[in-house]
Amino acid sequence: MxxxxxxxxxxxxxxxxxxxxxxxxxxxxxxxxxxxxxxxxxxxxxxxxxxxxxxFVPPAWPAPDHSQQFHLDLTVDDLDAAERGVLALGAKPLDAEDHSRGWRVYADPAGHPFCLCSC
CATH class of the missing domain: 3.30.720 (Signal recognition particle alu RNA binding heterodimer, srp9/1)
Structure with missing residues (x-):
């Protein structure tokens, strides 16, 4: 229970x-x-x-000496389209260069990391 x-x-x-x-x-x-x-x-x-x-101080990512605390995984149907959308809204790429995998990492406008995931 x-x-x-x-x-x-x-x-x-x-x-x-x-x-x-x-x-x-x-x-x-x-x-x-x-x-x-x-x-x-x-x-x-x-x-x-x-x-x-x-x-407020945004988390550092990636940084072994600073914890990111948490991140949001957001499921999407089309990674490329979702990436264009979040970037247009002010997100910053953190680890989004590798387009062979099913996820990409960004920071929201306040610096919190989040992932777009096609999994």
Whole structure:
């Protein structure tokens, strides 16, 4: 028996509204709220939340002496099309050069790593 249910994944960031807007576009969700806490409601899935973190420092990737803490794996049908889309929205490639594998790594506008996966 589970002791709890997963409620929401929360990402610290300098600008919750801006980062929520990025993920709403990527995931086809809607932004709810404003200020220090903003949610993205994702159709048929869990919500993501974004909270203001004064002094936020993005994770370093890859860096053996700095942990990335976590990353999101986002499943896509077409890696090339999804890559064009996330780059147009402000993502930065971290490890996306190898097009022979089924995943590519990017950073969102606040610097959190995420993967586009065709697996």
């Amino acid at each position: 589970a002791l709890a249910k997963l409620g929401v994944v929360v990402l610290d960031c300098p600008d919750p509204g801006a980062l929520a807007g990025f993920y709403a576009e990527v995931l086809g969700g809607t932004v709810e709220g404003e200020g220090d806490w903003v949610d993205v409601k994702v159709p048929g899935g869990r919500s993501l939340a974004f909270q203001a973190a004064p002094g």
